[in-house]
Amino acid sequence: MGEIIVEEKGKKGGKRKPKKHSTRIDMTPMVDLMCLLITFFMLTTAFSKPKVMVITMPEKDQQDKPKEAPRISAERTLNILLTGDDKVYFYQGLADPKKLPLPDLIKSDFSKDGIRKVLLLRNKDLFTKIAEFRDKRLTGKLVVADTTADNTIKRFKKEDKKGPIVLIKADEKAKYKDIVNIIDEMAICNIASYAVVDLAPLEIQMVKNAPK
Amino acid sequence: MPKIKAPARSPHIDMTPMVDLFSLLLTFFMLTTSFRPQEAAPITTPSSVSEKQAPDNDIMTIFISKEGKVFFNIDNGKDTSTHFRAKLLVKMGEQYKITFDAKQLDKFGKMSSFGMPIKDVKAWINATDSKVRDKLQTGIPMDSTDNQLAWWIRMARLTNLGAEVAIKGDADTPYTDVKKIMDLLQENKVNKFNLVTNLQMEEITMKDLPK
Numbered sequence: 001m002g003e004i005i006v007e008e009k010g011k012k013g014g015k016r017k018p019k020k021h022s023t024r025i026d027m028t029p030m031v032d033l034m035c036l037l038i039t040f041f042m043l044t045t046a047f048s049k050p051k052v053m054v055i056t057m058p059e060k061d062q063q064d065k066p067k068e069a070p071r072i073s074a075e076r077t078l079n080i081l082l083t084g085d086d087k088v089y090f091y092q093g094l095a096d097p098k099k100l101p102l103p104d105l106i107k108s109d110f111s112k113d114g115i116r117k118v119l120l121l122r123n124k125d126l127f128t129k130i131a132e133f134r135d136k137r138l139t140g141k142l143v144v145a146d147t148t149a150d151n152t153i154k155r156f157k158k159e160d161k162k163g164p165i166v167l168i169k170a171d172e173k174a175k176y177k178d179i180v181n182i183i184d185e186m187a188i189c190n191i192a193s194y195a196v197v198d199l200a201p202l203e204i205q206m207v208k209n210a211p212k
Numbered sequence: 213m214p215k216i217k218a219p220a221r222s223p224h225i226d227m228t229p230m231v232d233l234f235s236l237l238l239t240f241f242m243l244t245t246s247f248r249p250q251e252a253a254p255i256t257t258p259s260s261v262s263e264k265q266a267p268d269n270d271i272m273t274i275f276i277s278k279e280g281k282v283f284f285n286i287d288n289g290k291d292t293s294t295h296f297r298a299k300l301l302v303k304m305g306e307q308y309k310i311t312f313d314a315k316q317l318d319k320f321g322k323m324s325s326f327g328m329p330i331k332d333v334k335a336w337i338n339a340t341d342s343k344v345r346d347k348l349q350t351g352i353p354m355d356s357t358d359n360q361l362a363w364w365i366r367m368a369r370l371t372n373l374g375a376e377v378a379i380k381g382d383a384d385t386p387y388t389d390v391k392k393i394m395d396l397l398q399e400n401k402v403n404k405f406n407l408v409t410n411l412q413m414e415e416i417t418m419k420d421l422p423k
Contacts, residue, residue, distance in 0.1 A: 027227040034234040041241035049246075052378060052406035053262040060398045082387070112420075120421055131418050170387045176276070177258035177383035179390070180407060184260040188416060 055183060058195065078122060078164040080115065080182060081105070081199070081207055084173035088115050088182070089210055095202050102202070105210040110181050119189040122164040129156050130190045157192035166194035171207060252325050252349040253277040258383040259412035266378055266406060272368050273408075274361075274397075275325060276381040280389040281351030282361055283327030286368050286375065296372045297321040303367040304330060312337075327351045330360055354392070361393070365400050380408040 074093040081089040088110065091103040108114045120127060130153055136142040137149060144152070168182055179196065186194045199207075255275055269290040275283035289296045298317040305312050308330045312320070316337045328336055328348050339345040354361040368375065377397055381390050394405065 024224060027231055031227055031231060031234065034231070034238055038234060038238050038241060041238070041245055045241060045245045049268075050257070050266045050380075050408045051260070051262050051411045052264050052266045053260045053409050054264060054404060054406055056404045057394065057398060059403050060395075116416075120416075124421060127421065128418065135418075170391075172386070172388050174387040175383065176381045176385040176387055176390050179387055180258040180260055180383075180409060183407075184262075184409075187261055188414060 053180065053183065053187075055196070072165050076163070076165045077167060078118075079167045079169065079203070081203060082168070082170040082174040082178040082182060083207055084171075084175055084178065086110055086178075088178075089207065090115065090118060091206075095200065095206065102206060105206055107211055110185075115182070116185055116189060119164070119166070119185060119191060123189050123191055126156060126160045126163045126192055127190050153190075157190070160192040163192050166191055168194060168196045169199045169203060170196075171199050171204065251275065252283045252327050252346075253281060255380055255382045256384075257380060257408050257410050260407075260409040261412065261414050262409060263411060264406075266408065267376060270372060270375045271378055271406075272365075272372075272375045273325065273378045273380055274365075274393055275327070276379065276385050276389055276393065277351075278382040278384050280385065281327060282354060282393065283325045283349065284352055284361070284364050284368075285325035286372065288321060289372060294372075295321055296368075296375075297323075300364075300367055300371045301333070303371060304333075304363065307363055307367065310334065329353050354396070359396075362396055362399070365396060365402075369400050369402070376404070376406060377402045378406040378408055 077093055079091050079093075079095070081091075083089065086109055088108045089105040090108060091105050093103050095102055108118060133142075133149075133152065133156070137144065166186065168179070170179055183194075183196075185191075252275065255277060269287055271287060273285045275285070277283070286296060286300060288294060298321045301312055301317055301320050304310075310330065310333075312334065316334065320333075320337050323337070326333070326336060326349065328350055329352070332348050332350075336345055336348045339348065352361045352364060353359075379390065379393065397405070
């Protein structure tokens with residue numbers, strides 16, 4: 001401001017031409033600062049919120065009462081034993097010390113042709129039913145809300161009387177990821193009923209004798 | 213003959229578009245950001261197909277590192293006036309005869325996951341150096357004689373009964389360690405667990421059905 005006034009006084013009589021200031025502003029510091037801020041936010045942002053897998057365990061109570069295992073049919077029972085090292089053993093039916101011979105353990109793994117094939121084969125009916133239902137929704141033949149669809153699938157699972165009842169048992173060598181993987185398989189194969197239970201002493205013996 | 217001189221160009225570049233873009237990005241990040249909580253130990257979660265999101269509030273998280281160290285975290289609840297963390301610490305203090313002053317309680321309320329014997333909690337709150345603080349994170353003891361984790365869980369359940377429980381375990385944690393904590397939770401009437409996992413899509417269709 002002051003400068004302008006001085007200039008005016010010096011150029012008396014001449015045409016009043018205000019000095020042309022460049023309209024450009026040096027934006028470098030601003031850009032620098034923005035760069036810094038963006039970097040900061042990019043590094044501290046947690047983009048994807050963690051996903052969770054919900055698992056409900058049967059309530060534990062009545063420690064003093066003798067536990068009577070719920071009666072489940074042997075044909076439908078599929079036992080899955082987790083022993084670490086990505087190994088999975090499974091056997092059909094119940095291991096009963098009174099009824100020899102003991103069922104054979106079959107070795108499998110977490111690959112696509114491993115335990116999933118076994119589960120799918122046994123759960124064919126329910127899986128087809130749910131897959132067809134999902135297909136119908138996807139192609140637009142059936143228009144229902146998400147919650148209704150979820151409830152329908154839940155009802156399918158509840159009504160299912162043929163699919164396997166999977167008992168998941170992990171020994172002390174099993175890793176946390178094994179449990180998560182196998183529960184995940186249950187979700188993928190739409191298994192209606194499964195439970196994580198403890199290993200029976202007899203089964204520990206069976207794992208020891210199992211094919212390596 | 214004088215050489216033909218290329219006209220001197222002004223070294224200025226027009227930075228306006230760049231600034232525009234930057235401001236956009238900055239606004240985007242500032243609005244979408246939710247700060248990544250500080251974690252006591254690096255934990256690689258196993259992956260699953262589950263797409264359910266972990267709740268933002270009312271969640272009690274138990275971290276289990278690869279070595280079986282256990283850390284604990286609980287949020288303050290949806291309503292900021294509830295101060296669940298401070299209340300929890302007061303309860304734990306009563307249990308172990310340790311008193312915390314108002315300033316310490318306030319600071320504890322703003323901190324995140326922790327894992328140390330209760331006697332070290334005060335030092336952890338008071339520590340100003342993050343290195344000192346990290347060194348104190350040795351895991352919550354859970355020996356059968358003095359199971360502090362059990363008390364943390366019990367008191368947290370008493371403080372905020374509506375809180376869901378999330379377990380964030382490392383993929384390579386032995387299952388027995390996880391089982392111990394699940395048993396402990398079940399003793400406190402928690403039967404529903406949220407296992408924190410990475411999303412990894414895997415879809416199978418009718419075509420995958422074995423013949």
